[in-house]
Amino acid sequence: MTEKKSSGPLAGIKVLELGTLIAGPFCSRMLAEFGADVIKIEAPDGGDPIRQWRVLKDGTSLWWSVQSRNKKSVTLNMKDPRGQDIAKRLALDADIIIENYRPGVLEKWGVGYEDLKKINPATIMVRLSGYGQTGPMKDLPGFGAIGESMGGMRYVSGHPDRPPVRIGISIGDSLAALHGVIGAMMALRHRDVTGGRWNGKTGDECVAGQGQMVDVALYEAVFNMMESMVPEYDYAGVVRTRTGGALPGIVPSNTYTTADGENIVIAGNGDAIFKRLMTAIGRDDMANDPQLARNDGRVPRTEEIDGAIQAWCESKEIDEALAILKAADVPVGKIYSVRDMMSDPQFLARRMFEQHAFSDGTPLKLPAITPKLSETPGETRWLGPALGEHNDEVLRALGFDDARIAQLKNERVI
Template structure:
């Protein structure tokens, strides 16, 4: 369980009488990132999320990246507030229990390849026939239809096909990836949004007993594609293919990454017309501040290299702190590029209470990121960090009506 220390966000959240999703039951079927991140957010805001894991090893993410006592530190965040139930889905009784849970759930979250749940008689249409109010969030690489639906599709593939990789990096080098699994995470957020919309529709058409459920079909590549701004109309209307531009934002000037005298990287976004003038005045470039061609963005775009060179020359004469001080005084959006080390001591992060203090079962302290978004009346909270494998087997199965002898027999038979 969590151990929030001091007068921090955890204490304030603990005083909340109810979380916004209290009373909502979620069954999580899936592994790794997209489906579990979707389930995580629902759990953070009060839903009872029962996560089915394979006996033995459980979700592979338990072994990803940095480990403590054989379990990933990532797991502490990705599975917080969830109940872990081990079920052997190759066993008929395991599938029967999963079906029981699915029919009781308000929302089912899954990220298997299309067709897997149908083989287990847990597909959307199969469950809908038994419970028309079923809401199923299905996250997959390419969606539930189309010629690619049966192909494996990880976040990296979604980022590539959805257009993000093509525009990431420098023009003279191969595309690069973002340093986190952004494709999976963006898909998960689409899943949460879709689940909330579907839940609203169900509740306005009769509620859990009589309302209309639906399938939320989330494709990773489409979730990434949804972020791609003006990509399509620019190509369709003007034949423009957006290319890689490094740290700059093409067609919006100036907005780029520069290097200060002490070797730090600083992002300066002086692309608003009034902001640009303030930036030039703060830099002592009265000539550019008063240049009529540069008063609007379309004129500045034509002289992008000149403007960037002027800003970089100014940065060459300032260290990061002095540069930020000048720019903030001039009301110009600018910021240092943070590492996690910077975040952990930053006054803004601390003032917003973006870290929570918890502890492992052995008493070892661990900081986790606080929950976002921040709701003023019913904020989310961490009730416990990622559970041990099968930690909630007895609790979940007893709630379904199984006795201790039956649970013990299922363990012997390899169901759990």
């Protein structure tokens, strides 16, 4: 895919990605999708491990096509002082640095936040780690699965009579990445209103807005999603636990099985919606029961209400059930697989898939970019790059001539 120049809302913003796998790269992926110029640093000996994760084409992950779209790949041996020096030069020229190593690793390489801030006061560094940059656990390895567990998500996921389950995606990493994007945008706004981008000079000639470190812990990003858990426990001693497909304390909202064995989600928990739902399924007695008119009256009778809805669902095949409830203006939906998504009229109408092709012409669909901006939408300018594909371009921009670049290659610095 031919590289295109960015015209997005972040065009002109320079981002340096020092990270691997999911949290850091997903964070910079979103910035790249909306126009930022992202340089991704990879180890020369194999690059980011996600290149070999899940389903592969010609030895490279299909996931890579999405996770690293619009990024430039530069290889650097960060154990070599020359590699560290190049990384530092790129970091000082960046508007935003995104990293997800263990705390202390960047400091060991001389590109930590405090190292860069001394030279460039406008430095914005987004640091994503398992437990954050402080605290007794900061030096421990922390993956998304651990963040989901410590942050409370796993405790409430699954059925009450079985062990907790994981959501089928790396949600902890992705939530941390989204918090990183939000933090980066807020920090960039603050930098710009306090003086703007660093002018590259030091001492009395230095002109720069105020940068800052954005400290994102995976477990805290998950914890931030946990709704009313803290005040409920503090005030009433309530420990929310696993409730299967139901939404605890909000009735009815659950997963039900139809006559043909399909599963649908019905959310009839609004008071007016509940009345329409029960009327639609032939339970006027419940629709007109004063005790069930409000959620606090329905909660004690959750089992009875769910039983009535399930009994009705068991008498209908899924298409009929969906049609009846949609006609009654009740929120209802089939649980989609990716196969369902790819042919669904809503997904297609919203253009949620993009058609691309590999360099050999093999077609490939990617998920479209969200959120949708009316005037400056994101775009896929190119698919995930080959390892070190942009070495020459980036190093020449730093002033390296061809002979010096060749030497760095021969000595396995890049």
